[in-house]
Amino acid sequence: MAYHYNDEMKKRLRRLEGQVRGVLRLMEEEKNCKDVVSQLSAVRNAADKAIAQIVAENLQQCILEEQQSGGDTSKVVKEAIELLVKSR
Template identity: 40%
Template sequence: MAGCDKSIINRLRRAEGQLRGIQKMIEEEAECTDVITQLSAVRSSVDRVMGIIVAENLKNCLEHPEMNKEEQEEKIEKAVKMIIKK
């Protein structure tokens, strides 16, 4: 991914740290609700990263006039499908 923003890498590193913490919680037999709360936080974090990446991709699509309209529409449609894939 060209021009990968440092903030994206930092967000992913935080999510990785959260996942390691969750692994430790499970190993230590933490309460199920606490584990689920942490998993939900990681999921939200990853969803935000996905949103940032897709938004950046859309922005790049619209800023490149050398792409024909059909190409732009195809890329936008693909990005939208990725967002609503959930």
């Protein structure tokens, strides 16, 4: 099975990487913990959105492949939901 990671997903992760560097910079500059936590919260939210996008995009592909092989698509959906739950 080939997984699908498009340019938009990679772009989203690069932005997230930049946000993490920004948090590290705040820490190095000994900024207020409120600012650091606020930025970390933004990183977490961005990561959650990236996870959801990756699962959704790949779920569609996995369902199509499962249908073509005559398999149980409900199992694929259940696995995707478990991934989302674990990520929280």
